[in-house]
Amino acid sequence: MEPVQQIEGRAYPFGQKNVDTDVIIPSHWLKTITRDGLGRGAFEALRKDPDNLFDSAEFSGSPILVAGDNFGCGSSREHAAWALLDLGIKAVIAPSFSDIFSGNAFKNGILTVVLPQEAVDRLVEVAKTDPIHIDLENQVVSTPFQDRFPFEIDAFRKHCLLNGLDEVGLTLARDSQIATFEGKVRDERPFLARGVAA
Amino acid sequence: MKRPRGALTPQPMASNDTPRTLYHKIWDAHVVENRDDGTSLIYIDRHLVHEVTSPQAFEALRLAGRKVRRPDLTLAVPDHNLPTTARRDAAGKRIPIADAESAQQLDALERNAPAFGIRYIGDADREQGIVHVVGPEQGFSLPGATIVCGDSHTACHGGLGALAFGIGTSEVEHVLATQTLLLKRSKTMEVRVEGQIGPGVTAKDVVLHITGVLGASGGTGHVIEYTGQVIRDLSIEGRLTVSNMAIEHGARAGLIAPDEKTFAYVEGRPFAPKGEDWDAAVAWWTSLRSDPGATYDKVVVIDAADIAPSVTWGTSPEDVLPITGIVPAPESFADASKQVAAQKSLDYMGLAAGQPISGVEIQNVFIGSCTNSRIEDLRAAAAVLRGRKKADNVKWAIVVPGSGLVKAQAEAEGLDRVFIDAGLEWREPGCSACLGMNPDKVPAGERCASTSNRNFVGRQGPGARTHLVSPAMAAAAAVTGRLTDVRELA
Numbered sequence: 186m187e188p189v190q191q192i193e194g195r196a197y198p199f200g201q202k203n204v205d206t207d208v209i210i211p212s213h214w215l216k217t218i219t220r221d222g223l224g225r226g227a228f229e230a231l232r233k234d235p236d237n238l239f240d241s242a243e244f245s246g247s248p249i250l251v252a253g254d255n256f257g258c259g260s261s262r263e264h265a266a267w268a269l270l271d272l273g274i275k276a277v278i279a280p281s282f283s284d285i286f287s288g289n290a291f292k293n294g295i296l297t298v299v300l301p302q303e304a305v306d307r308l309v310e311v312a313k314t315d316p317i318h319i320d321l322e323n324q325v326v327s328t329p330f331q332d333r334f335p336f337e338i339d340a341f342r343k344h345c346l347l348n349g350l351d352e353v354g355l356t357l358a359r360d361s362q363i364a365t366f367e368g369k370v371r372d373e374r375p376f377l378a379r380g381v382a383a
Numbered sequence: 384m385k386r387p388r389g390a391l392t393p394q395p396m397a398s399n400d401t402p403r404t405l406y407h408k409i410w411d412a413h414v415v416e417n418r419d420d421g422t423s424l425i426y427i428d429r430h431l432v433h434e435v436t437s438p439q440a441f442e443a444l445r446l447a448g449r450k451v452r453r454p455d456l457t458l459a460v461p462d463h464n465l466p467t468t469a470r471r472d473a474a475g476k477r478i479p480i481a482d483a484e485s486a487q488q489l490d491a492l493e494r495n496a497p498a499f500g501i502r503y504i505g506d507a508d509r510e511q512g513i514v515h516v517v518g519p520e521q522g523f524s525l526p527g528a529t530i531v532c533g534d535s536h537t538a539c540h541g542g543l544g545a546l547a548f549g550i551g552t553s554e555v556e557h558v559l560a561t562q563t564l565l566l567k568r569s570k571t572m573e574v575r576v577e578g579q580i581g582p583g584v585t586a587k588d589v590v591l592h593i594t595g596v597l598g599a600s601g602g603t604g605h606v607i608e609y610t611g612q613v614i615r616d617l618s619i620e621g622r623l624t625v626s627n628m629a630i631e632h633g634a635r636a637g638l639i640a641p642d643e644k645t646f647a648y649v650e651g652r653p654f655a656p657k658g659e660d661w662d663a664a665v666a667w668w669t670s671l672r673s674d675p676g677a678t679y680d681k682v683v684v685i686d687a688a689d690i691a692p693s694v695t696w697g698t699s700p701e702d703v704l705p706i707t708g709i710v711p712a713p714e715s716f717a718d719a720s721k722q723v724a725a726q727k728s729l730d731y732m733g734l735a736a737g738q739p740i741s742g743v744e745i746q747n748v749f750i751g752s753c754t755n756s757r758i759e760d761l762r763a764a765a766a767v768l769r770g771r772k773k774a775d776n777v778k779w780a781i782v783v784p785g786s787g788l789v790k791a792q793a794e795a796e797g798l799d800r801v802f803i804d805a806g807l808e809w810r811e812p813g814c815s816a817c818l819g820m821n822p823d824k825v826p827a828g829e830r831c832a833s834t835s836n837r838n839f840v841g842r843q844g845p846g847a848r849t850h851l852v853s854p855a856m857a858a859a860a861a862v863t864g865r866l867t868d869v870r871e872l873a
Contacts, residue, residue, distance in 0.1 A: 376656035
């Protein structure tokens with residue numbers, strides 16, 4: 186994965202609340218068996234409006250999306266993260282995210298930044314005319330107008346994003362701990378350890 | 384020296400005298416290791432795989448030269464893309480699937496499962512069905528187990544007292560490769576439903592009502608334990624329905640403490656523990672309840688007397704009304720962005736503020752989905768339809784059983800005849816019109832009384848208007864051609 190350190194650029198002043206993953210990528214786009222090319226289907230219904238943000242000359246290709254509360258709710262489809270990535274989005278800022286979406290975003294190197302509603306409202310205003318800067322190392326979102334919004338992020342996620350680390354590889358290195366646990370389960374809860382044959 | 388079977392094992396991270404919630408007990412029993420940053424590596428006991436969210440995970444394993452760590456804890460079943468019409472011709476030959484991309488995903492699962500040594504239930508097997516119906520039905524899903532699937536309705540299995548939740552494709556890959564997930568412990572919420580539900584009120588109405596009370600994001604960051612007399616009184620099928628929709632109020636997972644009903648449901652199923660294993664399992668499962676004095680981060684109490692047969696009016700599952708209610712005005716919401724969303728919903732749904740929701744004409748009926756396609760759901764729908772016919776304005780009405788075994792059971796009980804005689808179509812099992820990845824879609828601008836779980840814009844097809852209801856209410860709507868209070872047909 187690409188390391189994420191500083192993200193600077195124009196941001197979609199989107200701001201909508203409860204944007205579900207069916208809106209981010211409708212189900213008829215889920216039939217792929219690879220991860221690429223889903224940007225074309227991103228926000229498909231909204232993009233039927235010729236004046237939509239995502240195809241506007243001003244915002245198209247922006248690396249940041251500023252959204253409303255509960256972004257990415259609904260279906261667990263990781264295609265939502267792939268679609269945003271394919272659109273060129275590297276970070277989403279919102280007052281809250283669905284748990285599944287933020288996990289999916291992280292695993293694909295998309296930074297999700299949780300800020301209070303007032304800060305998000307301000308960023309939506311700024312984004313209409315000016316760029317936004319996200320500094321992951323120092324955990325702060327800033328604007329050209331002296332706004333500075335510090336944000337919290339899980340230490341492990343931050344470490345992985347800053348260094349572009351692959352989580353599966355990191356866990357595979359814990360093989361002996363996993364094997365020890367499996368031995369314990371076989372001993373204490375054998376009914377869970379017994380699986381099904383292919 | 385082996386420990387006595389079924390003995391309670393002291394778990395890491397919790398001293399035995401601290402009262403713990405059900406969630407904490409299951410969590411503690413699955414910690415491989417705790418990390419300094421507050422996350423834990425959690426062992427996954429059961430992994431359900433379907434064709435939509437797995438191809439890219441298998442692709443990644445293949446590219447990295449990685450194996451599936453525990454193929455024996457993994458079960459693959461196609462469900463989302465399968466047509467619900469016949470899958471084999473008279474000669475037993477597979478009928479080709481018209482949509483090339485659907486066929487490609489199904490084909491990928493059919494190839495990936497054996498290539499990675501995973502048990503596969505095929506499209507024409509009697510056991511095939513929706514993953515969340517098949518898991519409990521086969522005894523693959525067990526109380527106290529951690530269960531994941533690349534599907535947000537995995538919370539369903541919490542109805543058995545399993546810690547079950549949906550994951551994305553990268554997590555599917557992570558579980559396939561390591562049989563673990565790196566997780567942060569969620570907050571806990573108790574949703575206690577007290578009293579007794581009235582006639583015509585079902586598990587679906589209970590969970591729709593809860594979603595209306597909590598809102599679509601009310602449970603975000605939490606695992607919800609559903610408690611109270613109403614939950615205890617529900618059948619296992621009903622509990623699966625409630626837990627299934629935990630995600631619709633934002634919760635990571637839903638949980639219902641296992642009890643004698645749960646054990647009776649699980650016992651004897653194909654993959655359920657047997658003999659000595661069974662005794663050990665029941666001994667452990669019996670300990671899986673929140674201790675007296677255990678505290679939740681949040682508690683919500685709901686009075687069953689407030690729950691009527693329910694229906695959604697908008698495009699979020701939180702947009703719930705009793706069938707006796709009127710469509711709300713956008714300005715009735717305190718939150719400004721909800722006002723905007725409500726207006727958009729009304730425009731999309733073709734409804735006007737102040738209009739009674741009962742009597743709204745529908746053209747389609749869908750009885751099915753992982754929420755409501757079990758035998759009890761089909762019995763409830765058939766009870767309303769028996770001796771009646773669907774209204775003429777209902778152009779398309781399908782009943783899609785949750786699995787081949789549910790289908791066989793329904794046919795043994797003659798329910799298929801009830802549906803067919805009433806003018807409904809009796810289909811093959813799958814996800815179907817819940818999300819329209821297969822050919823079962825609701826036409827643009829038309830309404831559907833649907834027993835599924837999401838009324839999102841375009842969910843059942845572009846422009847489709849979904850009203851979420853219980854199976855009995857869907858059957859009532861089929862009979863009158865309108866959203867109808869099922870109690871009027873009693």
